[in-house]
Amino acid sequence: MAFWWVNHKQTRDHEVRGGYLWSPYRNTNGAFNQTYENMKLVRPGDMVFSYANGRIGAIGRVTVAASPSPKPIEFGNVGDYWAHEGWLVEVDFKGTKRPLQPKENLQLIGPMLPQRNSPIQKNGNGNQGCYLAGISDALGHVLMALLGAQQAHELDQPPAYVIDPQPNAQALDDIHRIEIDASVPETHRLQLAKARIGQGFFRKQVILLDGACRVTGVTDTRLLIASHIKPWREANNAERLSGHNGLLLSPHVDALFDEQFITFENDGRMRVHPSLSGDVLERWSIDPEKKVERFRPEQTSFLAHHRKLFGQRSKDA
Template sequence: MAFWWVNHKQTRDHEVSGGYLWSPFRNANGAYNQTYENMRHAQVGDIVFSYANGRIGAVGRVTAEATPCPKPAEFGVVGDYWSDEGWLVEVEFVEVPKPIRPKEHMQAIGPHRPDKYSPINANGDGNQGCYLAAIPDTLGHLLMALTQADELQLDKKLKIQESEPDAIVLEDLHQIDLDLTIPDTQRLQLAKARVGQGLFRKRVLMLNESCRVTGVTDRRLLIASHIKAWKDSSNAERISGYNGILLSPHVDALFDGHLLTFEDDGRMHIHESLPADVLERWSIDPSMKVEKFRPEQAAFLAHHRSVFARKVA
């Protein structure tokens, strides 16, 4: 287990609540950045301290290693100068029992600062030119004590709650487990993706801020649904964020059942077999046009429309 310190003032709330870290591959000018490269070195089980606005307020455990991922849509105008592609590391965060301002503890922290790529300057100010920094174990344990994070049972606090899968999902999970050609790390990602968790859900959330149809933004109430069905997708497609759409549960029921589909420009189509009163009771306007989809989603949507067109009832 290693310790890391992330400086993420502008994106802190998105990353801590979303359960991830994201950085571009390189600086805006294309130059190599060691603190971005560090994203590739974080391992499952490592501890990450979240520093923003002059304080360490959260601690997290890495749950999945770095994978290429588009810049989160929720960043908005923040980081406009960053490239649109970068590294995503899954980290489940919790607030620390005792947030601290490192500037007030430099007598203890100072001797343990890294010699290179330190996340904090000698005067106690955060080094905002540094994103993810490796810190010595001595500093890591010191911060655990100062924030009282050592009193947390992180494995229990950070456990992901998953719903009980149905028989079809269980069979798919069994097939994933039996396929020895899939690397262990990808096998875990696929298993989580099949039950709507992990890397797939995070990637979908990166690209969508709300339900396409209802506009609901509370993530607890939204489903990350595959556009091209799991059974028809390759393993790479199964965890691709572009093969995902964020929907409210009742809309997902229609989309997953191919009773509702979309054109690339956002036009909606409703299957002729769907009773009109369903749309009325669920407040779905069939003439509405949702936000335009990304070019990378065109092939997935085309497949969904083809299944929609073949559906009889």
């Protein structure tokens, strides 16, 4: 296990809540940046200290090593000058019970900082030119002690997904088509394959936007499925990766939505297909009169497509 220190003031909230790190391959001018290269050295099980606004406020454990990925859309105008392709590392972050201000502990921390590519300067201020810094085991353990040893145990949780759907034959065929499509950039290929089964970058964006099943209210994301609104085979690659083309749903609700047995109006009203037995809804405790939260403007075109498929489904299908 190795220790890492990430400086991400501008993107901290997105990355900690979303459970990932993202960096471009190189600096804006194309120059080599070792702290971006460090993304490729991170391994599952490594620990990451999240530093922003002068303090370490979260600690994470790496769950998936770096893979090529487009820049997260939720960054918005932040990082407009960054390239649109880079590295994505998946990290399970948890907030610290008592945030640590390294500047107040500089006498202890200072001698252990790396000589090159240090995450903070000698005066204790953050180093803006550093994104992901490798730090020594000694410094890593000191930081853990300052933050409270219990923090490490809280990160030793069960796997990220309890619900881990296995791809069916159609999904496997879709993934194969992506893998052999030379027109798809390498940065998109792996994330598209993961998105096909509701995981990876796509899933993280959906969780950031929703965080709970709209129908059941369940908030434990390990039990929820990131479902495409506009089906995979009818969407373009940008739509396949867009978090706005996704809903976080409980498995039984996802089954109904995926097969167009239920759909939603933009204001949140649920529509139930005539061919679906009311007994199913009753046994699954789904109220057909339920009005979920209003959908975002960016989701309306995807919902319109889903309602079109809902309308095309035969009444006796």
